[in-house]
Amino acid sequence: xxxxxxxxxxxxxxxxxxxxxxxxxxxHHGGDRVVVRSAGTAPADTINPAVVEAMAELGIxxxxxxxxxxxxxxxxxxxxxxxxxxxxxxxxxFYPGTRYLDWELEDPAGRGVDxxxxxxxxxxxxxxxxxxxxxxxxx
Numbered sequence: 401x402x403x404x405x406x407x408x409x410x411x412x413x414x415x416x417x418x419x420x421x422x423x424x425x426x427x428h429h430g431g432d433r434v435v436v437r438s439a440g441t442a443p444a445d446t447i448n449p450a451v452v453e454a455m456a457e458l459g460i461x462x463x464x465x466x467x468x469x470x471x472x473x474x475x476x477x478x479x480x481x482x483x484x485x486x487x488x489x490x491x492x493x494f495y496p497g498t499r500y501l502d503w504e505l506e507d508p509a510g511r512g513v514d515x516x517x518x519x520x521x522x523x524x525x526x527x528x529x530x531x532x533x534x535x536x537x538x539x
Contacts, residue, residue: 403435405432405433405434405435406434406435406481406482406534406536407434407435407436407437407479407480407481407482408426408434408435408436408437408480408481408482408483408484408530408534409437409438409439409476409477409479409480409482409483409484410422410423410426410436410437410438410439410484410486411438411439411440411441411472411483411484411485411486412440412441412485412486412487412507413440413441413442413487413507414440414442414443414444414469414509415438415439415440415443415444415469415470415471415472416440416443416444416446416447416448416451416469416509417447417448417451417507417508417509417516417519418486418487418503418505418507418508418519418523419438419439419440419486420438420447420448420451420455420462420467420469421451421454421455421519421520421523422438422484422486422503422523422526422527423436423437423438423467424455424460424462424465424467425458425460425523425524425527426527426530426531427465428458428460429527429528429531429538430531430536430538433536433537434531434534434536437476437479437480438467438470439470439471439472439473439476440469440470440471440472441471441472443469443470443471444469445469446468446469447462447467447468447469448508448509448516450508450511450512450513450515450516451508451516451520453513453516454513454516454517454520455520457517458520458524477494477495477498478495478498480498481498481499482498482499482500482501482530482534483498483499483500483501484500484501484502484503484530485500485501485502485503486502486503486504486505487504487505487507501530503523503526505519505522505523506519
């Protein structure tokens, strides 16, 4: 019997902020009931430090989880049931049969933790809604 867990991919340009927060929140709350990936069309060298700090406030350590910016690959999109884009525009590949959502969110790049918190909290709300739509109970 195959793996029936939903597979979700979060994509933004640098994979250093929004997509990292979304992936970490879904992995944290969804546990082993979901497969989570994140990637960027032009990945940064490191995750935004304000994002790391904002997530640590929720008890999620991005560094301990091994989070780092990754380049988007077609295979990631092909393997995903849901692809959530966050400002990557036409750079994101499209595959028929894959569910796409575009989350319009402010970019945390260059912002301090005070500006990142409301973005994080909006992403958390959307992740909780996504979990409900996918039938994933929160852990």
